Amino acid sequence: MDELLSKHRKEQKDLQGRITQKKKSATKKTRRGINDDCERMQRELNERHQTEIAQLNGEPLEPVEALEDLNLDDEAPADIESNENKTPQDAEPTPNPAEEQPTQTKKPNRQKARLARRAAEQAAAAEAAAEEAANQTNYRGDEKEVMDAVFKKLGLKEIEVNPDGHCLYSSVAKQLDDSGLGLRPDPSRIVLQPTTQSRIDTVASPQHDGYRAVRAVTADFIDQNKDDFEAFMEEPLDVYTRKIKLTAEWGGHLELQAIARAYGVEINVVQSDGRMEKFEASDMDSFDEEEKRKRVIWLAYYRHSYGLGEHYNALTKQS
Structure with missing residues (x-):
């Protein structure tokens, strides 16, 4: 036992x-x-x-x-009645238990x-x-195999980012810092709120808390360009942007588009099925080729490989 x-x-x-x-x-x-x-x-x-x-x-x-449906304690009604009418002399003698054969089994x-x-x-x-x-498909193993093949083909190296809800913004912050663009966007693209400026100024390390600055810039840009984003939201604009700025709410397509436009960058997202999705600012053609190469951000998007669900890792070009 x-x-x-x-x-x-x-x-x-x-x-x-x-x-x-x-x-x-x-x-x-x-x-x-x-x-x-x-x-x-x-x-x-x-x-x-x-x-x-x-x-x-x-x-x-x-x-x-x-x-x-058998009840071993039941007796036929007629037998019960006839026994009740008998005198002690007329009653049948009580059988000797030792003479009973076979022994009654347990109910x-x-x-x-x-x-x-x-x-x-x-x-x-x-x-x-x-x-x-x-016998079902091994989604996690298949996803990793496909992603590794794409990374190898494109000459990309993966950088693990904490799967904490801030992964999209942390991946972007690290690459903005590595490329020399910085976390403060061009003032001609966005008017930063005082609280956003404060978040940018107090970032200790872009790799560890840079997501705070990128989140605030993203929220400000969506708020200032609400006509481009509000139709795709399932909740009021102020509630949506507050979640971006102050919580660990995951980012998606709207946030990627806002980041690309706010920072003037091209964002390439390698999907779990091998496809690549691109987000970019409308004025990318105004940059020369060297500046364009500098303004490219690579992300890996996973659906099955991490315990919390959807996840982004940063990617860099191998030297």
Whole structure:
């Protein structure tokens, strides 16, 4: 029994790890289905464990169908009535228990039998589901393989960035600093708010807290060009820009477009399927070739390889 319980504890721990991984990779569209799937997995594992314990204790897994509605304590009504009308002299002699053959068997526990049968059926379904899951596509491994092939083809080197919700802005901040452009955009492109200027001035290290400055610049640019962005928002402009500036809300297409225009850069995003998406300012043709090369930012966008879900890493050209 100790060995079985130890095995059950390990399986519960492994399942919790899988459930945590699945929930972290959920999106708004898939979250409900993933939660249902996780609840099903936990329920099926619990029921399989109950079945294995029942088997180890020698409890039956299948009820005896003929006994399903049998009550061994019932007597025929006519026999009960006739016995009640008999005098003690007329009553049949009490049989000697030692002479009874064969010995009466113990009444089966129908409820336990039904539970064990149901648990066995669910355990079989869980095994089938596990086998099906084992044959599913390895999204994480495939994604990494595709990305590495693209990096090699384009001569890019990947730089890991903390998966903390600020990854997009941290990746941009590092490359702005490395290229010499800096975190303060050209005043002709954007009028910085005093709080944004303060964030830029107090950045200790672009690689570690530069995201604060890039977030503030992005929020200011969207606010000052709301006609270009507001139609694509699902919430009021002030709420949207406040999240960009003050929280760890993930960035996406709108933010990438705002960053490209605010800093006058071209942003190339390598996708998990090998495609590349480009965001750039409208006046890139005004720069000479050397300046254009300086104003290119590379990002790697992952969907499956990180526990929190979507993630950006910085990319640089190999020397």
